Amino acid sequence: MTYLDDLFSLTGRTAVVTGGSSGIGRGIATALARAGAAVVLVARGRDALDTTASELRAAGCRCEAVVGDLSTRSGVRAAAEAATEPFGEPDVVVSSAGVNLRPPMAEIGEDVWDTTMAVNLEAPFWLGQRFGPAMAARGHGRLIHVSSQQAHRAFVTSGAYGVSKGGLESLARSQAEAWSAHGVTANTLVPGFVLTPLNERLQEDPGRVAALADRTLVGRNSVPDDLAGAAVFLASPASGYVTGQSIHVDGGFSVH
Numbered sequence: 001m002t003y004l005d006d007l008f009s010l011t012g013r014t015a016v017v018t019g020g021s022s023g024i025g026r027g028i029a030t031a032l033a034r035a036g037a038a039v040v041l042v043a044r045g046r047d048a049l050d051t052t053a054s055e056l057r058a059a060g061c062r063c064e065a066v067v068g069d070l071s072t073r074s075g076v077r078a079a080a081e082a083a084t085e086p087f088g089e090p091d092v093v094v095s096s097a098g099v100n101l102r103p104p105m106a107e108i109g110e111d112v113w114d115t116t117m118a119v120n121l122e123a124p125f126w127l128g129q130r131f132g133p134a135m136a137a138r139g140h141g142r143l144i145h146v147s148s149q150q151a152h153r154a155f156v157t158s159g160a161y162g163v164s165k166g167g168l169e170s171l172a173r174s175q176a177e178a179w180s181a182h183g184v185t186a187n188t189l190v191p192g193f194v195l196t197p198l199n200e201r202l203q204e205d206p207g208r209v210a211a212l213a214d215r216t217l218v219g220r221n222s223v224p225d226d227l228a229g230a231a232v233f234l235a236s237p238a239s240g241y242v243t244g245q246s247i248h249v250d251g252g253f254s255v256h
């Protein structure tokens, strides 16, 4: 093993990545797989899952896909069990699956609120309940959540979405409090504006996209690959003393 392998290699580790079929989750799944982890992708759509899994396998990675709907508790339970089938219990769980429904605040009804909280906040909580204690018993684990600028500031009709992401960062701290002494870290990645299918509608307004790029210090909006290094770090041995943190990977958006 080289020095860098000791710090960052994920060889021999298993990771589950929710939302791993698209956008940021797909970028993170690719990074973890290329760093050596056997990766299980979880999402609803079979086609995008199969495409991503095939591409990763063609690149020499170990990857399987599980169809699961994380918007209900029974769906989370079923997906979690199915995700252990290909490679066993995970060492790393990344919660990237998310929805961003943006009606004006006054028009948020039960459907939007319930779906947003279920997918963005409750699914990561229940996955943590399923996998966190077992990781702690084994003495090692990594819980990684994908939050948003909107956990920290209101913009672009944050509504229920921002609330769910604020809760998600608090969840990471609670999980860190519970399990860090047993080798299980819990952290949150906070992206900037990442060009993915999630915000396709916003991308139709070039002025808006340029204005968001201007708000960064780097001078451009993000792409999923920007999260790769930080995700590998948080999944790796190198981050063993980093826990309960919200790590902004946003080109300086949050400090501008």
Ligand SMILES: NC(=O)c1ccc[n+]([C@@H]2O[C@H](COP(=O)([O-])OP(=O)(O)OC[C@H]3O[C@@H](n4cnc5c(N)ncnc54)[C@H](OP(=O)(O)O)[C@@H]3O)[C@@H](O)[C@H]2O)c1
Pocket: 018, 019, 020, 021, 022, 023, 024, 025, 042, 043, 044, 045, 046, 048, 068, 069, 070, 071, 095, 096, 097, 098, 099, 100, 119, 146, 147, 148, 149, 190, 191, 192, 193, 194, 195, 196, 197, 198, 199
């Ligand atoms: N893009 C940004 O600018 C940005 C910025 C900050 C944070 N984020 C966060 O990053 C995460 C990923 O977003 P993205 O931009 O990569 O979006 P994306 O490309 O739309 O990917 C979302 C992923 O979540 C899955 N998903 C959605 N609902 C699900 C459900 N009920 N059950 C299981 N899987 C579900 C989708 O697959 P299926 O639809 O097939 O289920 C897809 O794989 C989200 O949590 C988002 O809030 C995004």
